[in-house]
Amino acid sequence: MPAYNSRIMDATQPCYADEDWHEHAFDLTRGIAVYCRSPLVKGLSRVIAKHPEADIGNAFNHKQVACKMWARDSLFERVGGVFGEIWIVGGWYGVLAAMLLDDPRFKIGLIENSDIDPAVGEIAETLNHAHEERFRAVTADMYRLDYVGRRPDLVVNTSCEHIPDIRSWLSLMPKGTRVLLQSNNYFAEPTHIACVACLDAFGELAGLSHIDFAGELPMKKYTRYMLIGRV
Numbered sequence: 001m002p003a004y005n006s007r008i009m010d011a012t013q014p015c016y017a018d019e020d021w022h023e024h025a026f027d028l029t030r031g032i033a034v035y036c037r038s039p040l041v042k043g044l045s046r047v048i049a050k051h052p053e054a055d056i057g058n059a060f061n062h063k064q065v066a067c068k069m070w071a072r073d074s075l076f077e078r079v080g081g082v083f084g085e086i087w088i089v090g091g092w093y094g095v096l097a098a099m100l101l102d103d104p105r106f107k108i109g110l111i112e113n114s115d116i117d118p119a120v121g122e123i124a125e126t127l128n129h130a131h132e133e134r135f136r137a138v139t140a141d142m143y144r145l146d147y148v149g150r151r152p153d154l155v156v157n158t159s160c161e162h163i164p165d166i167r168s169w170l171s172l173m174p175k176g177t178r179v180l181l182q183s184n185n186y187f188a189e190p191t192h193i194a195c196v197a198c199l200d201a202f203g204e205l206a207g208l209s210h211i212d213f214a215g216e217l218p219m220k221k222y223t224r225y226m227l228i229g230r231v
């Protein structure tokens with residue numbers, strides 16, 4: 001290789017190997033946010049800069065995004081887009097909340113994103129900074145929330161594979177409470193303690209009194225199941 005070519009390589013291909021990738025990811029997502037005029041992508045760039053410990057690449061990977069878009073679009077098609085208060089339990093970094101608040105089809109008074117892990121609330125707030133007046137992050141066990149006293153318009157749990165007993169959790173809610181539930185058959189993942197083998201098994205486990213939507217979304221390694229209906 002002539003010396004000239006190697007000099008061009010040096011000048012045009014920066015080596016990031018010993019630098020922090022967060023800085024570059026921040027620059028990139030901030031630029032994409034400006035280009036797309038997207039408060040959601042701006043929120044992502046802030047998470048990358050402010051919370052380098054956050055596993056945001058996992059929470060916002062293309063499969064997670066597809067599952068959340070499926071939830072959002074099915075909810076809009078089957079139930080509509082007007083909600084006073086939505087609770088998203090086991091909501092992790094608040095990615096679904098960000099997608100719902102970002103979508104102009106929805107008119108939502110407040111989304112409360114709760115999670116048992118105290119490390120995730122601040123990250124969810126950073127992600128949802130653009131909608132801070134309509135978003136709240138709370139550290140709480142979903143089995144200890146007051147569903148009867150506060151009566152949210154919709155309770156969302158896309159983490160059903162992570163909780164030990166869905167039926168006893170649903171039994172904490174007044175009859176008629178609207179819910180959106182997701183689970184999957186990804187038994188190989190060690191943190192999944194309550195996967196279901198098929199959509200029928202999920203329906204039987206939940207025992208909802210009314211179903212607006214029941215469907216499955218095949219992914220490469222597993223299938224995700226969703227129920228929208230009433231307890």
Ligand SMILES: C[S@@+](CC[C@H](N)C(=O)[O-])C[C@H]1O[C@@H](n2cnc3c(N)ncnc32)[C@H](O)[C@@H]1O
Pocket residue numbers: 064089090091092114115116117120140141142143158159162163
């Ligand atoms: C890996 S995440 C989310 C996975 C899911 N596919 C999603 O994106 O919605 C599962 C979350 O459930 C939370 N979680 C588990 N048990 C919980 C409980 N009893 N109450 C509230 N959150 C809980 C965990 O802390 C974690 O943030």
